[in-house]
Amino acid sequence: MSQLHYALFTGCTAKQSTPELLSSTLAVADKLGIKITILEEASCCGASHLQDFDEFLAHVLNARNICYAEKLGLTMITICNTCQLNSAMTKHALDTDPELKARVNEKLAEVGLEYKGTSEIKHFLYTLIDEYGLENVKDKVQVPLSHLNIAPFYGCHNIRPSELHEDANGHENPYNPTSLDSLIDALEGNPVNYESKNKCCGFHVELQANHTSEVLAGNALVDAIDNNADMMVTPCPLCHLKMDTYQDSIGKVMGRDVELPVLHMPQMVALALGCTEKEIGLNFHVPKAKHLYTA
Amino acid sequence: MSEVKDTRKVTIKAFRFNAETDYLPYIKQYEMEVGKDELILDLMNRIKWEHDGTFSYRRSCRHGICGACAIKVNGKAVLACKQNAIELLDLFDNDITLEPSSKKRAVKDMIIDKSDFWEKHAAIKPYVVADVDPHPAHETKQSIAEFNNFLDSDLCIQCGACHYSCPALEVNPEFFGPAAFAAAYRFTVDTRDSAGAERLELTAQPAQGVWDCVKCFECAEACPKEINPIEKITKLHNLQFEQGIAESNVATRHAEGFLRGMKKYGYLDEADIVTYSEGYLGVYKHIGAAMKMMKSGKIHWHSGIPFIDSIPKIKNLDEVQKLIEISQTNKL
Numbered sequence: 001m002s003q004l005h006y007a008l009f010t011g012c013t014a015k016q017s018t019p020e021l022l023s024s025t026l027a028v029a030d031k032l033g034i035k036i037t038i039l040e041e042a043s044c045c046g047a048s049h050l051q052d053f054d055e056f057l058a059h060v061l062n063a064r065n066i067c068y069a070e071k072l073g074l075t076m077i078t079i080c081n082t083c084q085l086n087s088a089m090t091k092h093a094l095d096t097d098p099e100l101k102a103r104v105n106e107k108l109a110e111v112g113l114e115y116k117g118t119s120e121i122k123h124f125l126y127t128l129i130d131e132y133g134l135e136n137v138k139d140k141v142q143v144p145l146s147h148l149n150i151a152p153f154y155g156c157h158n159i160r161p162s163e164l165h166e167d168a169n170g171h172e173n174p175y176n177p178t179s180l181d182s183l184i185d186a187l188e189g190n191p192v193n194y195e196s197k198n199k200c201c202g203f204h205v206e207l208q209a210n211h212t213s214e215v216l217a218g219n220a221l222v223d224a225i226d227n228n229a230d231m232m233v234t235p236c237p238l239c240h241l242k243m244d245t246y247q248d249s250i251g252k253v254m255g256r257d258v259e260l261p262v263l264h265m266p267q268m269v270a271l272a273l274g275c276t277e278k279e280i281g282l283n284f285h286v287p288k289a290k291h292l293y294t295a
Numbered sequence: 296m297s298e299v300k301d302t303r304k305v306t307i308k309a310f311r312f313n314a315e316t317d318y319l320p321y322i323k324q325y326e327m328e329v330g331k332d333e334l335i336l337d338l339m340n341r342i343k344w345e346h347d348g349t350f351s352y353r354r355s356c357r358h359g360i361c362g363a364c365a366i367k368v369n370g371k372a373v374l375a376c377k378q379n380a381i382e383l384l385d386l387f388d389n390d391i392t393l394e395p396s397s398k399k400r401a402v403k404d405m406i407i408d409k410s411d412f413w414e415k416h417a418a419i420k421p422y423v424v425a426d427v428d429p430h431p432a433h434e435t436k437q438s439i440a441e442f443n444n445f446l447d448s449d450l451c452i453q454c455g456a457c458h459y460s461c462p463a464l465e466v467n468p469e470f471f472g473p474a475a476f477a478a479a480y481r482f483t484v485d486t487r488d489s490a491g492a493e494r495l496e497l498t499a500q501p502a503q504g505v506w507d508c509v510k511c512f513e514c515a516e517a518c519p520k521e522i523n524p525i526e527k528i529t530k531l532h533n534l535q536f537e538q539g540i541a542e543s544n545v546a547t548r549h550a551e552g553f554l555r556g557m558k559k560y561g562y563l564d565e566a567d568i569v570t571y572s573e574g575y576l577g578v579y580k581h582i583g584a585a586m587k588m589m590k591s592g593k594i595h596w597h598s599g600i601p602f603i604d605s606i607p608k609i610k611n612l613d614e615v616q617k618l619i620e621i622s623q624t625n626k627l
Contacts, residue, residue: 012565015562015606015607016562016563016565016605016606017565017593017594018593019592019595040609040610041609041610041611041614042561042609043557043561043562043609043615044553044556044557044562044563046553047553047563048510049549049553050550050553050554051532052505052529052532052533052550053532053533053536053547053550053551053553053554053625053627054533054536054623054624054625055533056624057619057622057623057624057625060618060622061557061615061619064614064615085512107618107621107622108618110617110618110621111614111618156511156512156513157510157512160511160512160513160515160516161512161516161523162516173386174516175369175371175386175387176369176386176387199462199511200509200510200511200513202509204508204509205463205506205507205508205509207545207546207549207569207572208501208506208507208544208545208546208549209463209467209501209502209506209507209509210580211466211467212466212467212509213509215466216462216466216509245584245587245588245593248583248584248587249583249584283591283592284591284592284593285591286587286588286590286593
């Protein structure tokens with residue numbers, strides 16, 4: 001296998017409140033021999049909110065990010081479901097609407113850029129599965145996760161709308177997703193089967209509809225805990241932030257304890273590959289999580 | 296040539312419940328040979344005709360146009376009369392359960408009480424509001440572009456698939472839900488209509504309006520007519536700003552406020568978006584979480600100096616600043 005090389009769109013959270021996401025992603029790539037070039041020019045994707053204020057502007061800014069992956073001639077990989085969705089929505093809109101593409105490129109030309117549509121956009125989870133291969137991941141496991149019941153939490157923006165994502169996510173069935181489950185299997189962990197795995201965490205209405213947000217996150221945490229999960233894992237740092245940071249207030253709304261470590265997908269892989277404690281960064285979690293590091 | 300197997304022997308599970316006699320719902324199993332051209336509606340007919348005459352469901356047109364037979368199979372919204380059974384058996388490894396669109400609204404088996412759907416749909420005035428001259432001197436003309444603006448949203452058959460897939464609505468019963476929003480959009484952008492501002496005001500209200508959408512895309516996934524209701528929700532958001540109807544509140548500031556950090560750093564300013572959206576008085580709600588984030592290191596300072604330069608800057612930040620300046624079309 002020739003060396004895989006990707007352009008990494010980090011997103012905002014990996015650069016701010018979840019540094020452990022970035023360090024574990026880079027550690028996993030390093031262990032697996034995947035070359036990563038960070039797109040330091042890439043800006044915020046708008047996080048599914050900016051387009052509510054100004055849809056055209058959101059397309060222009062997302063197209064600019066993609067331009068930098070195109071310049072490198074690389075697939076753009078994401079480590080956040082919402083970055084993935086927003087980038088993919090802009091790509092789809094521009095690739096299917098020549099008039100919009102021309103209007104966006106007219107703006108991009110002012111800063112010397114042109115969106116061409118030559119780079120694919122893929123979440124890191126699916127590059128591990130489709131391009132690196134789970135068998136190859138399995139070969140690199142140093143610390144099998146066989147002692148852990150792991151609840152996969154897929155996050156909406158990697159699996160819906162399925163038509164938009166199907167080429168990038170291996171035709172994942174949004175009503176019965178399997179990718180994270182199979183990754184957990186490859187790391188010799190025990191995937192927890194629970195109904196909430198493909199449901200919404202409520203992150204996006206944290207401010208304006210706090211009760212809705214807390215109940216949705218609470219439902220998922222309770223479901224995972226009641227199915228004997230030792231931890232939850234998610235490919236989306238926004239799901240992580242909602243379900244890790246707010247467990248106290250969620251617990252009050254749900255009227256019960258909802259304490260559960262919520263790991264980023266690359267942190268889980270990093271645990272199994274024997275990355276260092278610092279790279280995995282379990283100290284950055286609000287609920288207790290450091291006990292998961294056993295190497 | 297190998298023989299093509301036309302049927303598959305499977306066990307179909309179905310949600311059973313009679314609100315008049317049953318304390319709790321239960322699942323019953325029905326064994327049958329399913330043919331390659333059979334639809335979910337055919338399976339429901341066979342349960343009723345061959346197994347149990349009391350099995351109840353709605354059906355009418357059998358052409359995917361009346362919306363009566365919308366149910367869920369393993370959580371996936373389907374129109375029973377359009378959905379091929381083998382396709383679903385393949386999707387779910389031959390293990391399928393027929394369920395009503397909303398279990399908590401079940402009246403009898405697949406039949407649900409849909410009154411909340413109809414009330415919300417009616418509330419947004421899903422019709423053209425116009426003073427029509429009874430003796431018009433000329434036709435009311437619409438260009439193809441104007442017509443195309445609402446063409447896809449006009450395909451809605453009020454089946455409720457999106458409405459009963461929406462998690463926001465399950466938690467917050469005031470929320471209008473995706474079907475009502477798609478209809479609000481459809482009539483608001485119709486050039487013959489004059490109630491657009493009223494609908495935009497109605498759908499801008501906290502709790503009931505578009506700002507409580509959780510962005511899960513369940514509605515886009517559920518719609519059998521590919522209307523993509525969340526796309527219409529985004530358009531309603533934008534129309535609120537375009538027509539000056541959006542008022543400054545926590546939700547609108549949250550959407551607009553992304554630009555504040557992006558202009559300074561290229562990234563979102565995570566702390567500023569909370570303070571700016573909530574206002575200085577509202578921010579107290581987040582102090583508990585902020586303290587925990589600080590303790591765990593989730594809030595930290597890029598520069599190493601507390602409260603100063605907490606965020607890194609992207610490369611070529613001037614490009615983002617310039618693009619915002621020349622591309623921004625809406626204002627709060």
